[in-house]
Amino acid sequence: MSEQIKAPRGTFDVLPAESPARARLHAAAAGVLERAGYGRIETPAFESTELFARGVGESTDIVTKEMFSFADQGGRELTLRPEGTASICRAYVEHGMHKLPQPVKLWYLGAFFRHERPQAGRFRQFAQLGLEALGTEEPLADAEAIILLDELLRELGVPGVRLRLGSLGSRATRAAYREELLAYLREHRDELPAEARERFERNPLRAFDADDERTRAVIAEAPRLLDRLDGEDSEHFEAVKSLLDQAGVAYELDGTLVRGLDYYTRTVFEFISDELGAQSALGGGGRYDGLVEELGGPPTPAVGWAAGVERILLALGEEPAAPAADVFVAAADGERARALALATELRQAGMRAELDLAGRSLKGQMKHADRLGARHAVILEGDGSAQLRDMASGEQRGLDLARVAEELSR
Ligand code: HAM
Secondary structure, three states: OOOOOOOOOOOOOOOOHHHHHHHHHHHHHHHHHHHHOOOOOOOEEEEEEEHHHHHHHHOHHHHHHHHOOOOOOOEEEEEEEEOOOHHHHHHHHOOOOOOOOHHHHHHHHEEEEOOOOOOOOOOEEEEEEEEEEEEEOOOOHHHHHHHHHHHHHHOOOOOOOEEEEEOOOOHHHHHHHHHHHHHHHHHOHHHOOOHHHHHHHOHHHHHHHHOHHHHHHHHHHHOHHHHEEEEEEHHHHHHHHHHHHHHOOOOOEEEOOOOOOOOOEEEEEEEOOOOOOOEEEEEEEEOOOOOHHHHHOOOOOOEEEEEEEHHHHHHHHOOOOOOOOOOOEEEOOOHHHHHHHHHHHHOOOOOEEOOOOOOOOOOHHHHHHHOOOOEEEEEEEOOEEEEEEEOOOOOOEEOHHHHHHHOOOO
């Protein structure tokens, strides 16, 4: 026997029993987002590496260590997309969408790739669904985006959901704040773990997601960006909060919310679930007013989010279950062609119909029908007659073959 080949670390197969829960999630997302006027967009699974380097940020974890990058046969530097926002901004510019009525409202669903350490809820290939509203600065757009994710999670019945909300202000405010925080961390250098000091020198905001006690103690007293927002940023944030209040969406103000991507300005948010362990973020996003311009387009304020499909499914905790057949067509030898024709006819009538494809005896076929959870079995006897069996009760009666579809749909 040859050596077995396994799926790469951090990837997974979606087996048939797991696919109905996924399909329900997809349908719910499509429903919620399309009803709000978002149109689905699909972009390639890989892009120029430059897009993410420039879009997501050179110093982020994603760009420095989590990208699956490769050179193609022509020597072009490509990367499997680690996120969707940069791609969508690229598409917005490439297709001249700034000439359309604004905002352009897009949603997406697909596979994303990050070379992270795999654990529960964290994979190297995962699915995200998300939305982006490009071409508006209005707080209404931020509020709508948040409300739509809230609505989706509610409709699905995801338990233990909380919303963390913050604002990063403008790039200038953030740059000034970064210096202030850096100075503060330097002052407290001796109280920080040695191995973290260098990291905070490069990106002081990271100190807010540190989980060691010493950093937490230092950061608890640190100046907060939320207290440093300038007039317009502060007004914008007040408006977003007020809209959420009026919509009855509860949130927790969080001045320590740092997102792992550099493009954010103003509003940032994350939906978390208490049902999840360490990887508690169901989805997150925010405003990114400078990104389109940074990618070669006109100045275009925008806001959006992405949610992790596997995280949502994990929080829902649904048991895998393949849908049962409506009817199993069992056939005596010599009747198998007729069984295939009947199954085809029943499928055309909208039923989920199966038949034996493995040469089982009639007895074996009934056992198989039971295993499949079929509600009914039609048994084609060798003498041309047919029986209808209710699999749960075992009740059985003669059946007019010309009227099977009609009888079964009763
Ligand atoms: P993100 O926070 O990096 O944001 O990812 C969004 C969601 O994707 C996370 O909350 C999580 O549920 C899921 N996710 C991320 N990484 C993994 C992983 N390795 N395994 C499983 N699930 C994962 C973004 O990607 C932004 N593009 C969101 C956005 C859209 N901001 C503005 N517009």
